[in-house]
Amino acid sequence: MAEPTTKRVTSADVARVAGVSRATVSYVLNDTPRQTISAGTRTRVLDAAARLGYSPSAAARTLRTGRSDVVLCLLPDWPIGPEVGSMLSQLSSALTRHGLTLVVHPGNRQERPMTELWKAITPAAVIAYTEFSDAEIAAMRSAGVAVVEAVPRRRGRSSAVPQELVGRRQAEHLIRAGHTHLGYAYPDDQRVRFFAEPRLAGVRAACVAQRLPTPVGLTVPLDPAAASDAVRRWQAAGVTAVCAYNDEVALAVLAGVRGAGLSVPADLAVIGVDDIPTARLADPPLTTVTTDQAAVGAHLAAAVVAVMSGRAAPELPAPDIVRVVTRGSA
């Protein structure tokens, strides 16, 4: 290794070949409004920069301005599926259009210092899918970081899709089809309870609204035999339709029904959440509630730029975004 380590090309280099001062380069490249620059030098600077392949140091810029153009998205520990993936992709595009750079930090178990992360990166904004303490959020805000909470909390403003609505839509679909005794298939993964609980609450609320009995909740592991047990218990309780936490759990219920020698939807109707790619491949094809992830991504981006400029985050048009996809299972 000869290690020539080609030095970074700085704005000073650009200034030199353009024959102007470094400040002028800065003014041109950021086209600072208060400063007037002649057309001649402007083009000289511009193509000097292009020729040298100059791109400014984010570190230096961040240090100087105190704020970077990075938007940090903090994901929790739970398994991220394709929906999250496509949402992030959309979000990234939308933020790029506003000159911001999305960067995602996947949560991992033994990571104490989530605090250090944002203090270190000094992002322009943080999109928090993880639960933060109010104190910490206040700390971020007072440090000038725009915070958008995307975690589905019951109280307070949040830019997340209200998961109660998702559960409500599931239940309403089943109730409209004539079912009166509902079940809820709870996931066998502690990490997703932040999502599961509000969804279940939504199902309960729909039952209450229609004066139906409380849904019978059972935990359903992703295992055919265990799912069959759950199905038999629902059967014994007179349940004719279940809302599943998500499509995976729903597919487990399908497998459970099959294993118990029964059939869907005749003996038990099933509705999932997410519309994963394999939902339509199930037997019968899975009815499910989907949320428009592209819209969520776009909205999150809008919320970020709004909060960054001091305005309040826009309201998420949740009712338009959460849709039932009717297939064979319910």
Added chain:
Amino acid sequence: MAEPTTKRVTSADVARVAGVSRATVSYVLNDTPRQTISAGTRTRVLDAAARLGYSPSAAARTLRTGRSDVVLCLLPDWPIGPEVGSMLSQLSSALTRHGLTLVVHPGNRQERPMTELWKAITPAAVIAYTEFSDAEIAAMRSAGVAVVEAVPRRRGRSSAVPQELVGRRQAEHLIRAGHTHLGYAYPDDQRVRFFAEPRLAGVRAACVAQRLPTPVGLTVPLDPAAASDAVRRWQAAGVTAVCAYNDEVALAVLAGVRGAGLSVPADLAVIGVDDIPTARLADPPLTTVTTDQAAVGAHLAAAVVAVMSGRAAPELPAPDIVRVVTRGSA
């Protein structure tokens, strides 16, 4: 907004309350090997820092040292599933243990300046799942950025799981079960061809090695009817077993077989890739090839630290990581 904008606590603040110079603070906090510090001042500095809640500015540090402790993982446009998610989670943990911070940038369509990203962030290392030009890789290397290529290319060193091996394992499993006429179920998504092609090549290689006819490749959309067409064509061609690009495609084939009034594995055996959660919930449960994502994550982390310290990246023990999970479908 009163905007008090609480100022960042800097090492100068720590120095002041500890009653030492700023340099001493730096020496203590980074415990610089060449500098000896008395136990007394060390503790004074340490708990001054703790009391003030000091955490150093990554921007300033990066500016000074010319290198950050951020590892940038560039994902391509394709849909990321739970496997990628868990791999990233593992990778993040492993890197954290080495004092590095993983940061993921999801690819999005209209994003020209992938170049600008790494020039701006000045990461310590880049894990490239996207295809880079050799020139660009050279540029990154000469800028002092450690590059780990994780894209499955045929030629050259790569830290990725060799996708040929995955295909080979699929085919070998089917051949061992007595099948001689294989099919390959190709995904209906152009974006994943970087993965699909080497897998198909692996299947072909296995057939060649056993002097079997070339596998019959068909594109299988994630749609039951279209999948049934493909199944009938395989049937007509005398194919008795198919390797699917991944589990989703495999589930489509399962649905296709069902739709054609046939049965798995009697009429057609099917094997997938990934072992997604719903694979075992299918009817019949899906036989599949899984790669140990935790091991991949750990290896990638090891490769990063190796390359960063100038050593060559370790060899990935691929044969131990890629395993067949035998269930009912093959």
Added chain:
DNA sequence: CGACCCGGGTTACACGTGTAAGTTTGGTGG
């Protein structure tokens, strides 16, 4: 006893950028 060294610090500079405050023009009104 002087030379020397070494532990335990401090002072000073550099990293690359944004921007407020100055400086030189050429033009213009009085």
Added chain:
DNA sequence: CCACCAAACTTACACGTGTAACCCGGGTCG
């Protein structure tokens, strides 16, 4: 002809760190 001004720049400083180079007091050795 002088005062003044706007345009078009340049000079100078600050952001928060890491680290090389210097400094000082006290022990050690010849």
